[in-house]
Structures are given as C-alpha cells and as structure tokens.
Amino acid sequence: GAGVSQTPSNKVTEKGKYVELRCDPISGHTALYWYRQSLGQGPEFLIYFQGTGAADDSGLPNDRFFAVRPEGSVSTLKIQRTERGDSAVYLCASSPNRGRETQYFGPGTRLLVL
Amino acid sequence: DAKTTQPTSMDCAEGRAANLPCNHSTISGNEYVYWYRQIHSQGPQYIIHGLKNNETNEMASLIITEDRKSSTLILPHATLRDTAVYYCIVRGPGRDDKIIFGKGTRLHILP
Numbered sequence: 616g617a618g619v620s621q622t623p624s625n626k627v628t629e630k631g632k633y634v635e636l637r638c639d640p641i642s643g644h645t646a647l648y649w650y651r652q653s654l655g656q657g658p659e660f661l662i663y664f665q666g667t668g669a670a671d672d673s674g675l676p677n678d679r680f681f682a683v684r685p686e687g688s689v690s691t692l693k694i695q696r697t698e699r700g701d702s703a704v705y706l707c708a709s710s711p712n713r714g715r716e717t718q719y720f721g722p723g724t725r726l727l728v729l
Numbered sequence: 730d731a732k733t734t735q736p737t738s739m740d741c742a743e744g745r746a747a748n749l750p751c752n753h754s755t756i757s758g759n760e761y762v763y764w765y766r767q768i769h770s771q772g773p774q775y776i777i778h779g780l781k782n783n784e785t786n787e788m789a790s791l792i793i794t795e796d797r798k799s800s801t802l803i804l805p806h807a808t809l810r811d812t813a814v815y816y817c818i819v820r821g822p823g824r825d826d827k828i829i830f831g832k833g834t835r836l837h838i839l840p
Contacts, residue, residue, distance in 0.1 A: 708773075
C-alpha cells in the first residue's frame, strides 16, 4: 500500500519568505509526527498530532513554526519569515494509533533557505 | 526516555553478520528498545523493538542483555543495501510519543 508522502521533495526559498510543507500520512493512521533533521544529526521532534489536535508541540523551535491537521489526515507545516538556520530536511511520520506503535516515515522535504 | 550510546561508525564485510552495539544503562523497567535505520536521502525505517526477550524478524535480531543495560542489533548476512545510519532508541509507554533520536551508528558494508 501507499506509504507516507511529502511534498514538495525539495524547496528553495529566500530568507524572510513563507513556506508550507505538506504531509500525506498512511490512510487510517490517526497519529502524525513532524521531525526536522539537520546535516549529520538525527531527526529532532517538532510536533505530534492525534487526530486533528496537536497533542505535543514542545519541539517547535519558536512561533514562526506552526502546523495544522484540520481533517485528521493531511498535515501542513508552516514556517513564517524563514531564516537560513531553518534549512534542513523536514520529515513526517504516521502511526496507527499512539504510544509505542511503529512510526512510518516519509522521504522528507529538503528545505534550503538562501 | 533513557539516553543511549552508540559507536559513531562501523565497517562490516558483505555477507558477514553485522553486530551493532548500544548502551542504555539508565533504562527503566517499562521502557522498550527500538532500532531504526536511515539509508541516505530516505526517511528512517523501523527495524525491530523489544522489552527484555530477544526478538527476531525478517530484517534482524535484537539481543538484550539480562540486566537490560545494553543491546545488540544483528544483521545476519549484511549486504551493500544495509549501508545506513542505525539508531538505537529507548521509548517508554507514557504520554511522550515522540522518538528521541541520537546520532546513531554509521554502518559501512564493504564489498
């Protein structure tokens, strides 16, 4: 079956611009996660949705970052006033429910802020 | 979640067993050991997890010591496609559902 998909696969933007990154989870998965991965580092947690609500947004670095999941499936990560330090791979994962269940990751969106 | 310690990198000859160690000396009784791997330019991929018994699936085996302070992931017959970064993660059953990744072990399979 289809896995987690993310669009775009690559995004180049200029400092100060607004970007949106999209995640399509596996159908039926209620839990959705966003992570960010800088070069040479492991992924870092950003935010976790259970259904439509953000159950844990403790990883969002500041108020320029925001994510939504209005219908409990597709999620959008929004970054305002992008900075060069936001350049990274943004990964999305989904799992059937919550807790220790396996998370299935998408291929990521590579964001480059010039 | 407990912290894990892994070697930065390892080499293994193709066709041999790759044994990847992980220390998690502060693991608590209800925390599980998970392994994920990340092949270049892809998202992390789940491999296996366990609590205290050894586990085996089609990808790998997980050996957890009796005191649960360390574990070893075994890829029985490594191939070039197993070249990746391998992450050992400890996760509890509590409300924190996020995965906390370290830097992992970069495994190079040599032809």
